Amino acid sequence: MRASFDLSLYLVLDPVQCGGHDAAVRVARAALEGGATIVQLRAPEWHKRAWFELARDLLPITRAHGVPFVVNDHVDVALAVGADGVHIGQRDLPADVARRLLGPDALIGLSVSNLDETADAAKRAGVVDYLGAGPVYATPTKTDASTPCGIDGLAEICAAAHVATVAIGGIQAHNAADVMRAKPAGLAVVSAICKAADPRTAASALAATIAQSRI
Amino acid sequence: MRASFDLSLYLVLDPVQCGGHDAAVRVARAALEGGATIVQLRAPEWHKRAWFELARDLLPITRAHGVPFVVNDHVDVALAVGADGVHIGQRDLPADVARRLLGPDALIGLSVSNLDETADAAKRAGVVDYLGAGPVYATPTKTDASTPCGIDGLAEICAAAHVATVAIGGIQAHNAADVMRAKPAGLAVVSAICKAADPRTAASALAATIAQSRI
Numbered sequence: 001m002r003a004s005f006d007l008s009l010y011l012v013l014d015p016v017q018c019g020g021h022d023a024a025v026r027v028a029r030a031a032l033e034g035g036a037t038i039v040q041l042r043a044p045e046w047h048k049r050a051w052f053e054l055a056r057d058l059l060p061i062t063r064a065h066g067v068p069f070v071v072n073d074h075v076d077v078a079l080a081v082g083a084d085g086v087h088i089g090q091r092d093l094p095a096d097v098a099r100r101l102l103g104p105d106a107l108i109g110l111s112v113s114n115l116d117e118t119a120d121a122a123k124r125a126g127v128v129d130y131l132g133a134g135p136v137y138a139t140p141t142k143t144d145a146s147t148p149c150g151i152d153g154l155a156e157i158c159a160a161a162h163v164a165t166v167a168i169g170g171i172q173a174h175n176a177a178d179v180m181r182a183k184p185a186g187l188a189v190v191s192a193i194c195k196a197a198d199p200r201t202a203a204s205a206l207a208a209t210i211a212q213s214r215i
Numbered sequence: 216m217r218a219s220f221d222l223s224l225y226l227v228l229d230p231v232q233c234g235g236h237d238a239a240v241r242v243a244r245a246a247l248e249g250g251a252t253i254v255q256l257r258a259p260e261w262h263k264r265a266w267f268e269l270a271r272d273l274l275p276i277t278r279a280h281g282v283p284f285v286v287n288d289h290v291d292v293a294l295a296v297g298a299d300g301v302h303i304g305q306r307d308l309p310a311d312v313a314r315r316l317l318g319p320d321a322l323i324g325l326s327v328s329n330l331d332e333t334a335d336a337a338k339r340a341g342v343v344d345y346l347g348a349g350p351v352y353a354t355p356t357k358t359d360a361s362t363p364c365g366i367d368g369l370a371e372i373c374a375a376a377h378v379a380t381v382a383i384g385g386i387q388a389h390n391a392a393d394v395m396r397a398k399p400a401g402l403a404v405v406s407a408i409c410k411a412a413d414p415r416t417a418a419s420a421l422a423a424t425i426a427q428s429r430i
Contacts (some may be wrong), residue, residue: 047306048288073263075291080312091262097295 002107002129004087004199005068006037007166009188009207012072013058015043018193021054027199028058034063034203036193039185040087040109042072055081068107075101085109087132099127111168113146114153115160132188133157135169136179139190146167146185155182176206180213217300217322217344217386220283221252221400222381224422228273228289230258236269242414243273249418251408252401255302257287270296283322290316297346300324305332312320314342327384328361329368330375336379337396347403348372350384351394354405360384370397391421395428 013023017024028039038061041055043183055069055077062069068084071077073092077094078085088100092103095110102108111132112118121128135145136154147148148158148169158165167179168188187210226246230239243254254277256270270284270292277284283299286292288307293300300322301313308316310325315325326347327333336343350360351369361385364372373380382394383403391402402425411417 047304048308049306052308052312074289076289076294076308076316079291079316089262091264091268093263093291093295097267101291101294106362 001126001212002105003135005107005129006190007130007184008210009035009187009203010166010168010186011036011039011193011203012042012168012188012190014078014190015041015050015054018095021050021057024054024194025061027194029061030200031048031193031203032067034059034200035207036067036203038068039190040070040072041077042087042190044072046144047132048074048077051077052080052098055083059083068192070109078102079107081115085129095121095127100128100195102182109166112157112161113149115156118160122160126164128163129184130163131157131161131165132168132201133161133165133184134167136167137175138171140150149190151178151182153204154184156177158183173202173205173209176209179211180210186210216341217283217320220322220344222345222379222399222403223252223425224418225253225255225324225381225383225401225403226408226418227383227403227405229405230256230269231260231274232406236265238274239269239409240272240338241275242409244276244420245413245415246408247282247355248275249415250422251282251418253283253285255285255287255403256292257302257405259287263289263292266292267295270298274298274405285322285324286320293317293321300344301387302326302375310336310339310342312340312354324381327372327376328364330371332373333372338373340377343378345400346372346376346380347383348376348380349382349403351382351397352385352390354385365399369394369399373398388417388420391424392428395425398407401425 018024018027070085087109089111109130110128136146164185166186166188167184172192233239233242238338285300297365302327324345325343350363379400381401381403387407408414
């Protein structure tokens with residue numbers, strides 16, 4: 001289990017949305033300058049060599065900002081570069097297997113989309129550090145995503161969860177405050193930063209909305 | 216590096232071609248009874264949880280037959296189940312990274328499709344145990360495969376390789392003897408066994424052709 005981490009503004013970095021490897025590095029750096037508190041690499045269309053090379057380039061940047069860097073799905077890529085952890089879905093390696101491979105200090109997040117999966121995750125106390133709950137809204141980013149849970153569904157998951165929960169799925173600047181009403185620990189965004197004309201400003205605005213919603 | 220292994224009849228087990236998890240287990244068992252000397256799991260359409268569950272079920276079967284079991288691409292799945300090694304492509308994790316993660320005793324194979332990649336693999340002496348050369352023929356199994364190297368190209372690769380080479384790509388009962396003229400250490404087949412009406416008999420016939428071609 002990771003001693004301390006901040007899910008407030010969780011960047012899911014999709015290098016294809018960013019425009020490739022180099023653009024993804026620039027987006028990550030800008031998002032961190034704008035206030036992103038954790039970065040996940042997720043590149044479902046990419047071969048693993050490209051994941052590895054980008055992960056290797058991202059890690060020193062996240063380290064310089066003191067935020068965790070996690071890899072979606074691929075425990076081997078996380079091990080290869082020495083990432084801080086992984087984020088896994090219900091159809092990836094089981095969480096306990098990921099924990100065994102990554103060790104006790106890794107940060108492990110698990111996607112849940114309903115209360116059954118949330119209850120199941122609670123049985124993995126000591127294995128899973130946080131939950132990613134969603135999709136809150138329908139999103140074109142993940143074509144194989146579950147049915148959207150909406151704000152009410154998200155609130156139920158957050159209330160039932162045994163660990164901190166970050167909301168994900170269709171979250172943009174215009175609905176960020178709404179989503180925060182469900183009391184997640186933070187918001188995960190993909191296109192809201194990866195496709196932003198100015199990722200630093202986009203991150204900064206989202207961070208401000210998140211901070212404001214907690215007052 | 217693996218102390219000893221036999222590439223003669225190399226089954227690349229595609230569970231989708233077999234008809235699912237249970238059918239793939241049956242095909243693997245039948246192929247081993249028929250004379251398969253090594254088994255690789257490759258399920259490009261599958262999520263990693265399904266890879267993991269099938270790999271976990273295959274390992275005791277290959278162990279019982281005393282043949283190695285390797286996982287295509289996913290070093291994490293190999294680590295998770297304690298497989299004997301991995302087979303990686305040019306766009307997967309680099310071979311030296313896979314070796315570092317899997318340790319000195321793992322069996323690591325690398326796909327090559329031309330002499331440049333074969334020469335590059337030779338620089339990885341002590342890292343790669345064998346090469347998979349091909350595709351020999353065009354094949355619908357791998358839609359992202361390289362240009363077929365043909366029998367002559369295969370012979371060039373086998374002659375240039377620093378380690379044992381298994382031929383792959385479009386190999387079926389009717390062309391197996393032709394491919395063996397290029398002097399590979401063995402033949403890798405997918406549909407010739409996975410889609411066979413009787414995988415045991417198909418494996419047995421291929422094994423006989425391979426043995427005959429060496430006389």
